[in-house]
Amino acid sequence: MTTNKSEKLIAANKANAEAMLALTRKTVDSIERLANLNFSTFRENLQVGANGSNALAGAKDPKQLLAVQSSLAEPTLENVRSYYHNLYELMLNMQKDITDVMESHYKSLSEEAENVIEETKSQLPAGGDIFATAMKSVLQSNSEAFERMNFMAQQIAQITDSNIKAFSQVGGGAAAPAAAPKASGSATRKAASKA
Secondary structure (H helix, E strand, O other), X not given: OHHHHHHHHXXXXXXXXXXXXXXXXXXXXXXXXXXXXXXXXXXXXXXXXHHHHHHHHOOOOHHXXXXXXXXXXXXXXXXXXXXXXXXXXXXXXXXHHHHHHHHHXXXXXXXXXXXXXXXXXXXOOOOXXXXXXXHHHHHXXXXXXXXXXXXXXXXXXXXXXXXXXXXXXXXXXXXOOOOOOXXXXXXXXXXXXXX
């Protein structure tokens, strides 16, 4: 029977490792999308700048120069608006991915692993308490890492939302996207108290 419990514990730890790996993959994908967004925005801004320089160089009088300068502001504002909108969407997706991993895998697996540790603790030979304490420590560390990632994703989404709203007010542009959804309750509260 102890073998069965040990197998459950090993399976729970493996499942937790797989959930952490899934979260890491989603994070790397988000970083890749962010890098692509930054690169494409840089490329667009470079092209707008080159076109603006050519237009300014072709201006024949001060009146035409002023007209060209005023026409350059609109593409720049549109690029910034588009960048923040895409960044906001990326952060919301990242937060959703983290929350999905937390809710679908981690909670039930951690609870099951902790139950197995408690049940096995009394049946372990001398020194078994040390093993049980070490396993609980590993589970607690994993839990805290998940909670911090979830909290950070929520904070990034809120900051991005604030920036988009501020830009919309200053730039007189399109309305800001809807507010960021809240992350899973208990994980966010615990992480907020630790931050």
